[in-house]
Amino acid sequence: MSSQTSTTTPGTEDHRPGAVVVVGTPIGNLSDASQRLKDVLHTADVLAVEDTRTLHRLASGLGVTVTGRVVTHHEHNENARTGELLDEVRRGRTVAVLSDAGMPTVSDPGFPLVRAAAEADLPVSVLPGPSAVLAALAVSGLPTDRFTFEGFLPRKTGERAAHLATLRDEPRTMVFYESPHRLAEMLTALRDALGADRRAAVCRELTKLHEEVLRDDLAGLVEWAANNQVRGEIVVVVHGAPPAVAPEPEDLVQEVEHLVAASDVKLKAAAREVATAHGVSTRKLYDAVITARGQN
Numbered sequence: 001m002s003s004q005t006s007t008t009t010p011g012t013e014d015h016r017p018g019a020v021v022v023v024g025t026p027i028g029n030l031s032d033a034s035q036r037l038k039d040v041l042h043t044a045d046v047l048a049v050e051d052t053r054t055l056h057r058l059a060s061g062l063g064v065t066v067t068g069r070v071v072t073h074h075e076h077n078e079n080a081r082t083g084e085l086l087d088e089v090r091r092g093r094t095v096a097v098l099s100d101a102g103m104p105t106v107s108d109p110g111f112p113l114v115r116a117a118a119e120a121d122l123p124v125s126v127l128p129g130p131s132a133v134l135a136a137l138a139v140s141g142l143p144t145d146r147f148t149f150e151g152f153l154p155r156k157t158g159e160r161a162a163h164l165a166t167l168r169d170e171p172r173t174m175v176f177y178e179s180p181h182r183l184a185e186m187l188t189a190l191r192d193a194l195g196a197d198r199r200a201a202v203c204r205e206l207t208k209l210h211e212e213v214l215r216d217d218l219a220g221l222v223e224w225a226a227n228n229q230v231r232g233e234i235v236v237v238v239h240g241a242p243p244a245v246a247p248e249p250e251d252l253v254q255e256v257e258h259l260v261a262a263s264d265v266k267l268k269a270a271a272r273e274v275a276t277a278h279g280v281s282t283r284k285l286y287d288a289v290i291t292a293r294g295q296n
Contacts, residue, residue: 018045018093020085020117022110024103024129026209027233032130038064040127045093048073048085050109054100073097078109082116089122096127101233103131107151107177132206133175136235139213140173140201145238147173153186156214157168160186164193171240178234180204183224190238191218199239205232249288256289 023040025077028031041047041064048071049055059066073081085095097104097113104110117124133149150167153176154160167174178186183202190200196219210232214224218238252274259270271286 006166012121017122018089018091018095019088019125020113021094021096021121021125021127022104022114023096023127023139024099024131025058025098025101027101027130027132027206030058032207033058033062034129036127037129038062038095040094041066043094044068044096046071046085046088046095048081048095048113049098051099051138055098068094068096074109074111078112082113085113086116086120086122089117091114101130101132103129104105106131106133106149130207132177132203132233132235135172135206136201136203138173139203139206140237141215142173142199142237146171146240147175151174152177153189154231155182157174157189161193162188164189169241169244171243173228173240174238176236176238178236180232180234183230183234183236184222186236187218187222187225188197190236191222194218194238194241201237203235203237204230206235209231244279249275249280249285250292252278252280253284253292256285 021040021044022189023037025037033180041059041062045068047055047066047068050073052070055066055070071081073085073086088095099108099110102108105114114124137144138149148170154163176186187200187202190198197217198219200216200218201222202225204210204214212278214221216224256267256270256274259265259274260267265273267289268282268286271289272282275285277280
């Protein structure tokens with residue numbers, strides 16, 4: 001009986017792809033770190049991080065030894081770094097992507113790499129972790145069934161006002177990031193754009209020793225921010241716009257009559273056009289016009 005042995009030609013290597021792993025990290029409290037996070041910090045072949053010092057503080061705090069190659073991967077170099085990291089994946093290596101805190105790709109580096117990996121049909125997986133967006137939403141006391149993440153607002157006054165104008169009628173709860181030294185200005189802009197009585201919450205230092213959540217209308221939060229020296233990481237959660245209240249059909253009778261008088265449009269067609277524009281029943285509006293005519 002003859003035996004067979006496998007041989008590898010010198011200089012060749014296994015070309016099965018590795019993976020990009022998007023890694024969530026604690027947003028303040030190291031006790032929130034999972035065992036999976038500790039494992040990937042120790043075993044990943046390459047760790048792409050915003051700041052190497054932050055990575056080493058995290059690893060030290062968790063009692064983990066980093067064995068892989070550490071490279072910087074931040075907003076200023078992530079596009080240039082993407083090709084290099086994908087080549088590592090093609091060589092069968094695990095590339096762990098970490099931001100300084102929270103989930104990469106969410107107002108943090110990582111999206112260009114994930115998109116490129118997906119387009120190249122290379123494996124991408126996620127190691128879930130703490131998220132400032134979801135943590136703030138959960139403790140805000142505002143509706144959580146539908147929400148939109150808006151990140152940081154534009155810094156320039158005109159651009160910020162223009163963007164907030166598009167959110168005036170947004171019905172979903174809105175989540176924003178902001179730096180502490182710009183918070184008062186940002187809350188004032190929100191008040192001016194969305195209304196002083198719009199409910200909101202300022203969530204500060206989530207998961208940390210001095211965690212604080214202030215819930216009030218925007219007018220109250222503007223006053224609070226103006227009278228306090230705010231510090232720490234900030235997330236602002238704002239109630240969505242209330243649903244528009246449709247007018248009563250009786251209030252639209254004159255608009256229908258004006259449309260009929262100003263054109264050759266028949267009454268039913270005019271009632272349908274006005275009803276559609278205001279979100280009311282065509283039949284009820286038509287009946288209201290007939291009733292009003294009967295009373296005149």
